[in-house]
Amino acid sequence: MATIGYARVSTRDQNPEGQTDVLEAAGCEKIFVEHASGTLAKRPALTDALSYLRDGDTLVVTKLDRLGRSVRNLKHVADELQQRGIALKALSQGIDTTTPGGRSFFHMLAAIAEFEHDLIVERTHDGLAAARARGRKGGPKFKMTANKIRQARSMYDSGNHTVQEIADTFGVSRPTIYRHLQSELGQA
Structure with a gap:
């Protein structure tokens, strides 16, 4: 049963040491570090970390947003880990899916985040519809008249x-x- 860490910073200029120090202090035996935006579909270090993990291991991140690109992506990764018998810990949120309470808390957070996302989308659509009804169009203003x-x-x-x-x-x-x-x- 290994404890594996995953750290991600968005750009090459950012330093992952703050995350790696916390992961080392949490007892991670191996840490995979990613220098990529969370919005990218391909994240090689995460792919390597997921391939490295085995049944009974634990994947540790400092915060959930380091792991997933979106709520749906995060839920997908967490479900994959659960199916493979791998636990997930998010240190700053106190999430530990090795416990029933941790699993429940994770699913509640994911559901709330998904609900919040759906509300934002709905409000955006409503705002765009109201603007269109007033004759306004979205999009960039052209510089060349x-x-x-x-x-x-x-x-x-x-x-x-x-x-x-x-x-x-x-x-x-x-x-x-x-x-x-x-x-x-x-x-x-």
Whole structure:
């Protein structure tokens, strides 16, 4: 029965030592460290940790958000661990699925988090529908107005400016300038 740790930091610049120190203090014999955003579907160190774990082992994380990308993903990982006979401990939340109370607490947290997520989605949809009913649309505000496109065309046609200079003038990328110049040619 091994105690295995998993630590994750979102970027290469972040230091995982705070997590690894806590995991070592918790008695983890081996620690897998990930340098990746939690939103990424592929997390090699987590895959390695899950492959390394055996029936009767315990996976330890400092916080649940280090383990799962979302509530559903976290629940999926926890269910997989449970099916394989592997316990889960989240140290800062006091979750320990080796006990009936810990399993119950984990499932309650997961259910509450999923409910909260569903409420956020519902409120977002309601807000978007209300905005649409008032004639507002979502999405980015375009930086290139018709007037700016004409100015960019004039600058380009004069031959005195590079496309990069034109892009810098309007605060957009070169592909944006090319796209607008191309679309204006199509309209002429």
